[in-house]
Amino acid sequence: MEALAQHICDMAKRRGAAFADVRIMHRRGESILVQDGRADKLSAHTDRGIGVRVLVGRCWGFASADSLQKRRAEQCLSDALALARASQEFVSDPAMIAAAQGVRAEDRRTAEIPSAAMPVHEKIARLLEYERAGRAAGNDAIVNSIVSYSDGEREEVLANTAGALVKTTVGRAVLTCVMVASDGKLLQRGMEHRGIVGGAELLRRTSVEELGLSATRKALAMLKARPAPAGRFTVIFHPSITGLLVHEALGHNAEADAVWAGQSLLEGRLGETLAAPCVSIYDDSVLAGEFGSYAYDSEGTPGRRRTIIEKGKLVGFLHSLETAAKFGAEPTGSARADSYESRPIVRMSNTFMARGTVPFDQMLRGIDRGIYLMDGHWGYVFVQKGQFICHAGQARMIDSGKLGEPLRDVSISSMTLDTLKKIDAVGDDFEMKMPGMCGKEGQSAPTDAGGPHVRVADVVVGGQHCD
């Protein structure tokens, strides 16, 4: 694979590309779905192919093929060159590239227990254990139970015309449990989700208690919860909601391609104080074992910790080779491509808010009437509008400084900069358990997010009745 990648790079130089990179990728994985007491669907996938990106004059061209034959790879290069040349005269913002470091390295982050080392029947047995325990704890209230597991490995060779040759191998595993409970009238779901860089050791590490039992407990609790009120409240974010905040609200805006394209609310704000002084936010791709971690990005730049907000001040963006050149900044190793069929784009890895000093009880004490949002489910952002939305699977009312009755299905919507400024307490705890696939421009990237509990004044809650 290395020889083929190198050959295409050499050829690209001879054919006039100012820069070119070649990614050859081989992915394989398996997944198991256990549902209602049965291993329902077992599946496997494998794919391999090549992606060739070239910079010619002012424009990029990119072509891919699902073959590693030399003839197909050379055709990809020809296509990429033709694509870039066809667009030259219509470019308004000429492409650039930072001086690549010509890194030559190899990194293997394989599983402690590779997929093939644990027989399928053993994985099924473990998933059934989670499911049975959750069902048993539900006392016949569970009407549907799903436990799914997948693991896989991705091998990638990256070569570029600046001399880089980086080989990486990374395995990831994901485990999810969803319990649906019914009281005869209402249906409610409880979910638990885990993801790691690694493999089947995830099944050994994750207890029945924290997966099946916890999902059931959440579903049962939600049957007793009342609909959330609508309006403006002081809220406390659980670390999973803090994770959604730093990922959706801030992280996407700190991706330098969005900033350069004039679509981020952070455009022109570098060095400004945009958040409360108690807020520091980082993106770190080299945290051991976290779902969003990697050693080298898809351009061959080493991963590292990037500071986005330091004590309230915006100090940096996430960069690819191209955005680094445009901003005159250092590449941060944030260019990721989800397959050989995709161009690298600027992405987050593990994004989090740093731990603060305020104990949870103290946070509660300052609130007369508010909402404690837990169990972050999903979120999305309009970077262009500076608006983000987060959904909490569970919540509790806060009355006179104490946790009150449970609430169900609560979403919040807010403007990013308003929210960052309204954070008035950052907790002394920390949790990062939001492994997931982040979507952008049709690509998905494994990421994680988290932080401490935080308190935010004056947030809009989308409830079902006025308080």
Place this chain on the structure above:
Amino acid sequence: MTAKAKAKKSYLDICQRCIKKAVRLGAEWCDVSAGAGRDISVTIEKTGIKTADAGQGEDLAIRVFVRGGMGYASVSGRERRDIDEAVERAVALAKEATPDPDFKRLPSPQPAPQVEGLFDDRIAGMSVEDVVRIAVSNIEAAKAMEPEVNLSGHVGLTVGEGALASSTGVALEVRGTEIDANIEALLKRGDDKGYFYDFDFGRNLADTAPEKVSESAILGARRFLGARRIHSGRMTLVLGPLAAYGLLGGIVGAANAESIQRGRSYLCNKLGERIAGEHLTIVDDGLVPRGARSGAHDGEGTRRRRLVIVDRGRLVSLLHNSYTAGKAGAESTGHGTHGGGISPTNLRPALGTKTAAELIREVKEGIYLESGEIRPDPASGDVSASIDFGFYVKDGQIQFPVESAMLGGTILELLPRLDAVSSDAREEPGILMPTLRIQDVQIAGTE
């Protein structure tokens, strides 16, 4: 025989060879899909061309059942060694799966007339220069309307062909084309921002105007300048075509027979019951000529059909694939995917008697939601959604765009309060998108 015909035949041959091998290895039931696709995509950024991309590839997926247990494997490319491994893996996995007595059988061959207009030689023959020209038309039109606009998005096309075969004798060949343009426009007036998007797509070039999308995106962005906060209260909600289509898609998604059989949908036990106002009739029609999601057969080889899902507010049908139909003792409705899922096709709600403008004029106080996700929880039906692209309506007039507001409720409480469907609709190939109106919805504002 032309080269193209030879290629088509070869996919069917590959599928049938895999089936033979799978049966030899112990598959009791088996189906295989294989095909090839190529695509061109031109990305617009900062009101210029950013990059032009192209890709081509082949893939194959095999599904095997042993005592009802399912094994599935997919592979890219057409290396024989990889394909053989996929077949062996699918059979091995099916043998490991738990036997499932609810699985009855895969569909038998079901001859059906071809649906016209799913492949357009003009799209298939387009070059990257043609796609670049469409992108440039959007850029130039945008600059003429708003010299300072920040335009982004993409224009692309896909050309595909493939085959589906099964151990029951299904042997189908399909091909299709699609062209699409998605454009976002961002306008800045000092600190004020107006942002909106629009799109166009079609199986045939003649059904689309992909070069004109930036105009409507900019018109939308202009409308969203000057957003203001509103107060909380119970108001009328008018869902414009894009927002309404999202809501209807969610309802049809919840009418998925597997979710109902598993007891995890808010539509459990609602078949035959009234779930919405009598103005709502939703038809799913996979046979519309030139339709975006049309085809003679579904992903399992079952004949597609026109299916009424909600009839004057009453839930009358569920979407089935062969598995759920076998379990229910019913007939598959032709909504199966090859991976074993269930998916709707072209939604065509019945139209009402008043135009969208008339529906808005009757609103005393409310929100007009032009676009945005009202995504009910699939189990509880609870709705807690952001008003992403909405306007405040007072005394029948749209007043101003709304900032930082949300709506809430439960879908089974909201739908009975649906009191009108518009007589006019946005039309996309095969799809109808009218405006809907729902009374008495909880809105949370920040004023």
